[in-house]
Amino acid sequence: MRAIPIQVSLGPLCSSILLAITFPTLAAAQTAPQPAKPGETAPVQPLAAPTRESLAGIYNGGQMEVGAQLILKPDGHFSYELAYGALDEAAEGTWEIKDGAVLLTTVPAAVPPRFVVESDKPEPNGELWIKLSSGPIMEGARQRIYLIYGPNEPPDMAEVADDGRVPLPDKRWPTAIIPEIPVYPIMSKPIPLKGTAGHRIVMRFEPNDIGKADFHARKLTIDSGVLVMPRRDLQLMLRFKRQDSHP
Numbered sequence: 001m002r003a004i005p006i007q008v009s010l011g012p013l014c015s016s017i018l019l020a021i022t023f024p025t026l027a028a029a030q031t032a033p034q035p036a037k038p039g040e041t042a043p044v045q046p047l048a049a050p051t052r053e054s055l056a057g058i059y060n061g062g063q064m065e066v067g068a069q070l071i072l073k074p075d076g077h078f079s080y081e082l083a084y085g086a087l088d089e090a091a092e093g094t095w096e097i098k099d100g101a102v103l104l105t106t107v108p109a110a111v112p113p114r115f116v117v118e119s120d121k122p123e124p125n126g127e128l129w130i131k132l133s134s135g136p137i138m139e140g141a142r143q144r145i146y147l148i149y150g151p152n153e154p155p156d157m158a159e160v161a162d163d164g165r166v167p168l169p170d171k172r173w174p175t176a177i178i179p180e181i182p183v184y185p186i187m188s189k190p191i192p193l194k195g196t197a198g199h200r201i202v203m204r205f206e207p208n209d210i211g212k213a214d215f216h217a218r219k220l221t222i223d224s225g226v227l228v229m230p231r232r233d234l235q236l237m238l239r240f241k242r243q244d245s246h247p
Helices: 011-031
Strands: 057-060 066-072 077-084 087-098 101-106 114-123 128-132 144-148 156-159 176-179 198-206 218-223 226-231 236-244
Touching: 066 236, 128 176
Parallel strands: 128 198
Antiparallel strands: 057 066, 057 236, 066 077, 077 087, 087 101, 101 218, 114 198, 144 156, 144 176, 218 226, 226 236
């Protein structure tokens, strides 16, 4: 018997093998990250939110004519110091992170300085005289007084003479006075002057917690790792830069 040659087509088998090899390669190519095209920028990854652990440290806020330091402790407490000209200021308390910013709160809250009127007697000549029973607040400097006239009128500033007399610009009689607290950006409460007759006032100054910064959720924004504290009352912008990460 003559053998009959049998031809077997390997086409489908080869196609199956070829597809099995090609499909994974195509899938990998489709899922692999594609390089940015010329002129395109890679997507920016969001920065990690600040935490108490990442912000805790010692920060230096010194600048020209200013010495300042802020210490944020991992347990949520802080200490703060500022020296600016004749002003020395400090505070301690707690800190927290809210809406991406640092908030400082003085604990316990500071008791502000104040003036207490000990006596207010009529002055026969219709003048204003003031005496500080506690002595001058700042040695070598005269006490200054804001003269208040009304809600829509700007106040005047007057210096108390050595004998206690207060000069009244244009002889205008104020409705209240506010004694100035030198150096510190603190405004005491107005002392009303009843009637239009003269006054001889004796008052004392109680310093209380003068020099203690009274922060109430004072906000410090975070700018590239720098803690920024605006001090509009001192016309300063404090920028605290990390000095040490382990207070």
